[in-house]
Amino acid sequence: MYCPFCQHQETKVIDSRLVDDGLQVRRRRTCMSCSERFNTREFSEQGMPRVIKNDGRQCAFSEDKVRSGLLKALEKRPVDIATVDLAIAGILSHIRKLGEREITSQRIGEIAMDHLRDIDHVAYVRFASVYRSFKDLSEFDNAIQVLKELNLCKGSVDEFS
Numbered sequence: 001m002y003c004p005f006c007q008h009q010e011t012k013v014i015d016s017r018l019v020d021d022g023l024q025v026r027r028r029r030t031c032m033s034c035s036e037r038f039n040t041r042e043f044s045e046q047g048m049p050r051v052i053k054n055d056g057r058q059c060a061f062s063e064d065k066v067r068s069g070l071l072k073a074l075e076k077r078p079v080d081i082a083t084v085d086l087a088i089a090g091i092l093s094h095i096r097k098l099g100e101r102e103i104t105s106q107r108i109g110e111i112a113m114d115h116l117r118d119i120d121h122v123a124y125v126r127f128a129s130v131y132r133s134f135k136d137l138s139e140f141d142n143a144i145q146v147l148k149e150l151n152l153c154k155g156s157v158d159e160f161s
Contacts, residue, residue, distance in 0.1 A: 003031035006036070008032065008033035008034065010031075010032040010033065011029045011030065012029060013027050013029055014028050014029065014030050015027070015028035016028075019041070024041050024042065025041070025043070027039065027041075027042060048060075048061035048063075048095065048096070049061060049095065049098070049101050049102050049103045050103075051104070051105055051108065052103070052105065053105050058102070061095075066088060066091055066092075066108070067088055069127065069130075070088065070112065070115075070127075071084065072127075073116060073123040073124075073127035073130075074123045077120050077122060078120075091112055094111050095108065095111065112127065113127055125143050125144060128143045
């Protein structure tokens with residue numbers, strides 16, 4: 001690691017700590033030449049799988065698209081941004097754990113819906129309506145019935161009744 005102050009090649013690690021729930025290592029370093037101290041962060045590189053669209057095209061995975069979809073579904077709902085960030089981290093973790101080199105956009109949508117169902121039922125139905133291209137009221141009703149059957153309807157689903 002080069003010193004950011006004098007560009008000397010030799011630095012020494014004087015302290016290491018886990019941060020971000022163990023996803024990163026923060027290292028305190030000192031330069032062997034100028035004695036300046038600085039911090040570095042180390043994390044493992046994990047590539048996300050390629051996304052296969054419904055029409056067969058492939059593209060790079062985009063965390064921003066996942067975030068955008070969740071935020072649209074959660075618009076004007078009483079959910080804080082920390083909960084959204086946790087959901088996105090959960091979605092990314094779930095996708096990484098699959099260990100696949102490719103994943104369909106359909107599968108990503110299902111994973112996102114699973115996380116939304118636990119956060120906010122209205123947002124879940126909103127996301128499902130766009131993701132599954134609901135064409136009539138019976139499809140909305142079916143989505144609500146799924147929530148009721150899962151006993152997750154303690155309040156928010158009653159908004160639909």
